[in-house]
Amino acid sequence: MITAYCSNCKSVEIRDLANPPEFPADVVWVDMVEPTREEELHVEKILGIEVPTRDDLRAIEPSARLYVENNAVYMTASLIWKAETEAPTLTDVAFILAGDKLVTIRYAHPKSFALFIAALHRIPEQWRSGAALLAKLLETIVDRTAEVLEMSISRLDILSVHVFGDRAKKVRKPSNYLEEKLKDIAGHHRMISKLRDSLGSLSRLLTFFYTIPVVQHDQETKELCRTISRDIQSLSEHASFVAGNITFLLDASLGLINIEQNAIIKIFSIASVVFLPPTLVASIYGMNFEFMPELHLTAGYPYSLGLMVISAVIPFFFFRWKGWL
Structure with missing residues (x-):
């Protein structure tokens, strides 16, 4: 599906490719969600750019993710997706600056895009250009990443209380209680790993985006990029700290399991001696x-x-x- 957003925040959805309409003259953002080959060709024809395929987005080489071709800037980042589920994953999203227009290509529905679209009408008119919108979109993505990280920290605190806090009350737990908690720890480790990968991808993208001329000539966009870069660095450091806490919690859980097993062996040993x-x-x-x-x-x-x-x-x-x- 193709959705075009104009400078006045009106949106135009293109569904019928048999007679596809031309984009309005004031279009500043073209959002392509799970595009078909026909939709890709349609956008290529109107904007005069080459639209990367899904296989192109999966490339991991920096030269394949960040480059300039035919006066268009191509950038790809990995965003966190399904953060509220037990199986969070990363999805690759392409950002293309073609003149004063922003083109995004995605095969998933990260929540950051829904938040950005909902707040699009609140963006000042001077920010409704391709490069400025991309900076604002990156800001929303980083804010969403921070929200996911905060959510993971809260869940990790609850898990830590379950592992350590209840033991002081001497509440009888099932024999496999700690083994089940190991699965939860593995899930938190997966989430933090995905967040760190996403932040690293966003950091590389922002560094490349900051150097393009259209950003260097716009002081407000340039300053916003600096702020986002500092936020990404801060979140990366905090994610590393949380990863260390997860490692500690894992080691502590394994230690408690060993203590319980040793206590059982101790009972049998004493009984045999008695x-x-x-x-x-x-x-x-x-x-x-x-x-x-x-x-x-x-x-x-x-x-x-x-x-x-x-x-x-x-x-x-x-x-x-x-x-x-």
Whole structure:
């Protein structure tokens, strides 16, 4: 689908390619969402640019993501998508500056685009040019990334309380409780990794965008790019800090699992030591030699039972006195 946005914030959707209309003269932004080949050819014909395909967007080389061709500036960034789900991912979005027009090509629906479209009417008229709109769009994308990072930090704090806080209350948990939390930690690690990749991609794009002449000649856009660049750097540092916290939480969870397993092994070890003396007594009187004086005693049986009980009780209280139980 192709949606064209004019300088007065009116939008024109092009759905019928049998008789596609021309873009209005005051179009400043052309948003292509999951375009077909016919739609790509239509935009190429009207704007005189080459529209990259979906395979082109997946290229990871910087030379394939940031370049100038036929007076058009091509930039590709990886944006976070499905951040509210358990399987966040990255989607590649192309930004093209063709003269005073901005063209975006995307095969997903990042929330940052919906937020930007909803606030488009609030952008001052002097910012409604291709380069200025791109700067504003990048600002919205970075703000959305910061929101996702803040959401991840809040969820990570709750997870940390579940791992450590409830233990002080000595609340009985299922045997696989911590193992389930490891899955949640892995999900947070995936989210932060995607955010860091996205921020790195945006940083490279903004550095390239800042150097093009149309930005250098616009002081307001230039200053906005500097602000966005500082925000990206700050978010990247904070994401690295959060990644360190996730690593700590992972190590701590594994340590707690080992402690619980060691406690179980400790119980079995102490139990085996406690019952070892009674076993020794029983084995002695179970040898059935012909000449064993105790076998002919009337109180031999209760005597052996008492001896076994005493031999078990003494190690038990000794372990209690040492604090091993």
